[in-house]
Amino acid sequence: xxxxxxxxxxxxxxxxxxxxxxxxxxxxxxxxxxxxxxxxxxxxxxxxxxxxxxxxxxxxxxxxxxxxxxxxxxxxxxxxxxxxxxxxxxxxxxxxxxxxxxxxxxxxxxxxxxxxxxxxxxxxxxxxxxxxxxxxxxxxxxxxxxxxxxxxxxxxxxxxxxxxxxxxxxxxxxxxxxxxxxxxxxxxxxxxxxxxxxxxxxxxxxxxxxxxxxxxxxxxxxxxxxxxxxxxxxxxxxxxxxxxxxxxxxxxxxxxxxxxxxxxxxxxxxxxxxxxxxxxxxxxxxxxxxxxxxxxxxxxxxxxxxxxxxxxxxxxxxxxxxxxxxxxxxxxxxxxxxxxxx
Amino acid sequence: xxxxxxxxxxxxxxxxxxxxxxxxxxxxxxxxxxxxxxxxxxxxxxxxxxxxxxxxxxxxxxxxxxxxxxxxxxxxxxxxxxxxxxxxxxxxxxxxxxxxxxxxxxxxxxxxxxxxxxxxxxxxxxxxxxxxxxxxxxxxxxxxxxxxxxxxxxxxxxxxxxxxxxxxxxxxxxxxxxxxxxxxxxxxxxxxxxxxxxxxxxxxxxxxxxxxxxxxxxxxxxxxxxxxxxxxxxxxxxxxxxxxxxxxxxxxxxxxxxxxxxxxxxxxxxxxxxxxxxxxxxxxxxxxxxxxxxxxxxxxxxxxxxxxxxxxxxxxxxxxxxxxxxxxxxxxxxxxxxxxxxxxxxxxxxxxxxxxxxxxxxxxxxxxxxxxxxxxxxxxxxxxxxxxxxxxxxxxxxxxxxxxxxxxxxxxxxxxxxxxxxxxxxxxxxxxxxxxxxxxxxxxxxxxxxx
Numbered sequence: 001x002x003x004x005x006x007x008x009x010x011x012x013x014x015x016x017x018x019x020x021x022x023x024x025x026x027x028x029x030x031x032x033x034x035x036x037x038x039x040x041x042x043x044x045x046x047x048x049x050x051x052x053x054x055x056x057x058x059x060x061x062x063x064x065x066x067x068x069x070x071x072x073x074x075x076x077x078x079x080x081x082x083x084x085x086x087x088x089x090x091x092x093x094x095x096x097x098x099x100x101x102x103x104x105x106x107x108x109x110x111x112x113x114x115x116x117x118x119x120x121x122x123x124x125x126x127x128x129x130x131x132x133x134x135x136x137x138x139x140x141x142x143x144x145x146x147x148x149x150x151x152x153x154x155x156x157x158x159x160x161x162x163x164x165x166x167x168x169x170x171x172x173x174x175x176x177x178x179x180x181x182x183x184x185x186x187x188x189x190x191x192x193x194x195x196x197x198x199x200x201x202x203x204x205x206x207x208x209x210x211x212x213x214x215x216x217x218x219x220x221x222x223x224x225x226x227x228x229x230x231x232x233x234x235x236x237x238x239x240x241x242x243x244x245x246x247x248x249x250x251x252x253x254x255x256x257x258x259x260x261x262x263x264x265x266x267x268x269x270x271x272x273x274x275x276x277x278x279x280x281x282x283x284x285x286x287x288x289x290x291x292x293x294x295x296x297x298x299x300x301x302x303x304x305x306x307x308x309x310x311x312x313x314x315x316x317x318x319x320x321x322x323x324x325x326x327x328x329x330x331x332x333x334x335x336x337x338x339x340x341x342x
Numbered sequence: 343x344x345x346x347x348x349x350x351x352x353x354x355x356x357x358x359x360x361x362x363x364x365x366x367x368x369x370x371x372x373x374x375x376x377x378x379x380x381x382x383x384x385x386x387x388x389x390x391x392x393x394x395x396x397x398x399x400x401x402x403x404x405x406x407x408x409x410x411x412x413x414x415x416x417x418x419x420x421x422x423x424x425x426x427x428x429x430x431x432x433x434x435x436x437x438x439x440x441x442x443x444x445x446x447x448x449x450x451x452x453x454x455x456x457x458x459x460x461x462x463x464x465x466x467x468x469x470x471x472x473x474x475x476x477x478x479x480x481x482x483x484x485x486x487x488x489x490x491x492x493x494x495x496x497x498x499x500x501x502x503x504x505x506x507x508x509x510x511x512x513x514x515x516x517x518x519x520x521x522x523x524x525x526x527x528x529x530x531x532x533x534x535x536x537x538x539x540x541x542x543x544x545x546x547x548x549x550x551x552x553x554x555x556x557x558x559x560x561x562x563x564x565x566x567x568x569x570x571x572x573x574x575x576x577x578x579x580x581x582x583x584x585x586x587x588x589x590x591x592x593x594x595x596x597x598x599x600x601x602x603x604x605x606x607x608x609x610x611x612x613x614x615x616x617x618x619x620x621x622x623x624x625x626x627x628x629x630x631x632x633x634x635x636x637x638x639x640x641x642x643x644x645x646x647x648x649x650x651x652x653x654x655x656x657x658x659x660x661x662x663x664x665x666x667x668x669x670x671x672x673x674x675x676x677x678x679x680x681x682x683x684x685x686x687x688x689x690x691x692x693x694x695x696x697x698x699x700x701x702x703x704x705x706x707x708x709x710x711x712x713x714x715x716x717x718x719x720x721x722x723x724x725x726x727x728x729x730x731x732x733x734x735x736x737x738x739x740x741x742x743x744x745x746x747x748x749x750x751x752x753x754x755x756x757x758x759x760x761x762x763x764x765x766x767x768x769x770x771x772x773x774x775x776x777x778x779x780x781x782x783x784x785x786x787x788x789x790x791x792x793x
Contacts (some may be wrong), residue, residue: 067388069569072379135592135620136453136565144485165620167457167497168490175485189493220595253453257385257569259597280452283538289569308483 050094053086057094061101068288071258074295078104108295109318117302117316119247120274121211126204128212128237128244131277132230132267133251135218138279140169142251142305143213144176145313151180155210160200161186162193162233163217173215179310183207193217193229194236201240214245221266234271248273249302252289254281260289264297275302278316282306370402373417384598384637387573390607398424422634429603429630430612436471437586439558442528443476443519448589449548449579450563452536455591457487459563459617460533461494462625463589466615467529468500476527478518479504480511480551481535491533498622501527511535512550519555532557539578548583560585561614564605566593572601573608580609590628591617598637671766673722673730680715720748721758733759 050057058079065075085091085100121127129146131139140163147157159177161184163169170186177184185200197214204212216233219226237244250273252260267273278290281304290301301316374395381391402420438444446463448456460477467473477495479502481487488504495502503518515532522530532551537544552560562576562585579585588609590602593616602613613628665671722730724747729736736744736759741752 063388066382067570069385069571072382134567134595136455138453141484166490167493168486168488171489172484172486179485220592222596223594253565253567255451255565255569255571255575256567257572257597257601258383259385259567259595260569262596280538283451283540 053091053094053097058083065288069257069292070288071261071292074108074292077295078108078291105291106318108291117275117300119302121246122243126201126209126212126241126244127246128201128204128214128241129247129249130214130216130234130237130245130271131249131251132216132271132273133218134220134253134263135166137218137251137253137256138305139163139218139251140172140176140215141308142249142277142279142303142313143173143215144180145305145310146303147176147182147213148180148310149313150211150213151182156208157182158200158204158207158209158212159184160196160212160214162196162200162215164189164191164193164196165217169215169217194232197233197236198240201237201244205240221263227266227270231270247275247302249275249277250299251277251279252293254278254289254304255283256289258289258292261292261296264293264299268297268299273299275300277301277303277305277313279305282312367403370399370417373402374399377417377421380638381600381603384600384639385567385569385572385604386600386637387570387604387608390573390604393607394424394428394603418638418640422631422638422640425603425634425637426631429606429633436467436614437558438471438529442526443522444473444529444559445519445555445557446529446531446559446561447534447548447551447557447583448532448561448563449534449583449585450536451538451565451575452484454536454563454565455617456536456563457481457490457494457533458620459561459589459591459615459625460491460531461498461500461622462617463561463615464500464529464531465498465622466625467531468498473529474527475500475529475531476518476522476525477502478515478530478532480514480518480532482507482509482511482514483535487533487535494622501525511547512554515551516554539575539582545578545582552583557586559587561587561589562605562611563589563591564601566590566599566601566616567595567597568601570604572604576605576609576611580611585609585611587612587614589613589615589617589625594618594624598639599633600637602633603637667770669766669770671769673725673733673762676762676765677719677722680719684715717748717750717754718758721750721755724748733762 050060061082062075062079065078066072070078082100082104085104086097089100091097091100119129121129131143133139143159147159150157157180159173159182161170161173163173164187167189170189174184174186183203185196185203187196187199193216200212200214203209214233214237216230217226219230221227234245234248248271250264250267252263256263264273264276276290276293276299278301293299294301303313304316306312306314377398378391378395381394382388386394398421401424402417405416405420436444436446448460448463450456464475464477467475477491477500479488479491481491488507492502492504503514503521505514505517511534518532519530521527534548534551535544537548539545560583562579564572564575568575576585576588588602588605588611590599590613593599605611606613613633615625616628618624618626665675721744724744725733729740729744736755741755744750744755745752
């Protein structure tokens with residue numbers, strides 16, 4: 001049975017438990033439709049164009065991956081391992097190579113690590129989630145969505161308006177707080193963000209909150225002063241609660257190119273990033289940067305933003321993600337298999 | 343994970359062709375592969391890269407290697423010239439309507455920086471063009487977007503037209519233009535909501551806004567960090583509503599900004615401004631040549647020179663040079679230097695502009711601690727006049743006193759003295775070098791100075 005087929009069965013199973021999987025998978029499919037169409041139709045064209053697996057085929061495949069922002073180094077690695085695999089399995093024709101490609105993709109995503117896409121939160125005590133990232137990636141929006149999600153799980157959530165710099169940022173978080181129905185701890189614009197965090201942690205403790213989500217101002221990773229400020233924020237939080245922040249989530253814009261790697265690395269150095277939220281994945285034709293980040297920095301992607309609605313934040317699942325990328329290829333391959341069975 | 347610049351990349355390839363008189367086809371082919379990598383790492387779109395490489399190859403083959411340049415430098419020069427040319431004319435002007443108000447629309451994806459840029463642009467229009475702009479809050483979708491623009495308006499003391507979030511953007515813009523006419527605002531800048539280029543409903547909304555009064559400028563605001571998708575974004579916006587220019591934001595980050603080239607080459611529309619910081623005056627005209635250097639990872643020497651010129655008094659600079667040469671540089675001069683450097687902005691940003699800064703040993707990861715500079719200042723301020731001019735007299739008790747006065751330790755003072763001596767030596771070397779001609783120069787102590 002082909003890899004895709006196994007995949008599909010897993011994703012679209014008929015057990016009741018699987019039904020939820022189906023709806024999430026569909027969400028991925030929908031959100032990624034643009035990505036998928038672009039990427040798979042290209043791979044399909046490629047397979048149709050070249051009957052044989054030769055250098056031209058590899059070169060063109062390489063270009064498809066480069067255009068998905070996977071990045072030069074990771075693409076080179078991927079191509080090398082693909083070439084090796086093709087040789088080992090003695091694959092001569094392009095039909096069937098799609099499954100090898102997707103296998104390799106999933107392999108990179110899971111690169112020898114356990115799946116830790118779930119948030120690591122305290123069972124019965126206050127947990128703190130700190131959001132960091134450059135300007136305009138969607139931190140505040142993501143916080144709104146995550147608060148909605150956690151509240152739906154029965155958690156008592158509180159937000160801290162740590163972006164005291166950008167005009168309107170506090171109001172923006174407040175609107176989300178009202179929408180979701182959770183309390184927002186804030187001070188006036190221009191106040192010290194570390195002080196806001198201190199207040200928020202205190203308030204969260206005294207009110208028996210389960211999860212405190214902290215917003216911070218967007219900052220470009222090469223601004224040393226701002227990165228120092230972030231370090232201070234981090235320090236203030238961990239001084240109040242020893243294990244906090246339990247999660248430091250880096251929001252990354254899926255349309256970002258190779259700079260995303262530098263972002264991930266620098267923020268990781270300063271705040272010990274525990275996970276990535278890949279935002280705006282519904283619009284971009286890409287998303288390949290996840291591969292590069294996973295490959296080089298081993299930071300897991302924990303959530304993806306697939307739209308502007310409150311429930312458009314989904315836990316990241318490498319297999320579902322790749323399924324989303326290859327859904328069309330799967331149907332195609334299946335059809336071919338049925339064809340050949342006849 | 344700093345990416346290597348093109349010049350560094352080419353070095354390896356170049357060893358082989360040293361001393362050749364002409365650049366052969368094979369040489370070019372090899373070097374173009376490096377050019378291709380460099381451009382891809384800078385996020386230039388693959389298709390654009392391919393076309394570009396083809397053009398440059400055609401131009402480079404058979405060229406005589408100039409005497410003053412190595413073949414590698416020659417190739418870099420050709421590549422850079424070609425890039426600069428592609429990036430178009432310098433400092434495009436804004437076109438104003440002959441019948442005011444001039445209407446400017448800001449469009450783009452979510453989070454590109456439209457609202458901030460709207461404020462910055464209004465500021466430029468008022469300061470440089472003597473206009474009286476009205477800002478229009480037409481983003482009714484993102485929470486608090488209206489408040490954001492209103493806050494910016496307050497900061498700049500500029501009027502903001504807002505009708506809340508319950509009225510359609512089309513209606514808001516209609517009324518705003520009416521009000522602008524009544525109150526004699528000669529420019530109307532419309533801050534529209536961020537939208538995906540594939541969102542047909544919202545793209546239609548832009549078309550409707552556009553139809554109210556033909557805008558004189560439609561600026562596509564694009565994040566400089568955008569990857570390969572920049573071409574699709576630019577193309578879709580351009581095809582749907584017809585953009586007249588591009589504003590590239592967040593260029594004060596450390597991205598190479600290859601998106602600039604991609605957008606330019608697919609839309610043929612000029613990049614008019616670049617966003618260089620979070621302050622309201624951080625909007626600058628676009629310089630194609632600087633952008634080309636940046637994409638190729640060659641440093642932004644021009645901006646550095648301009649920054650230095652803006653802050654350094656030439657007379658004083660000459661005096662200082664004299665002091666360097668005669669070794670009569672004192673702690674007072676040193677203090678003044680620190681002051682000037684500080685005025686130029688955060689040091690790490692300045693360092694990043696130096697070409698090849700990533701290559702200088704010890705500098706690649708230089709995290710400049712501005713507080714360290716404050717400490718150095720404190721130490722010097724705690725010295726007597728005599729100590730500042732003749733630091734040789736500093737003995738144990740004197741150092742102890744200075745440490746106490748500046749809140750530092752004796753070790754700090756010793757370190758500073760050592761660095762000061764090193765610096766004097768280096769300065770002497772450098773000034774000697776200038777006279778004798780060029781040698782490879784080392785910069786001992788420069789990086790340790792601020793750590």
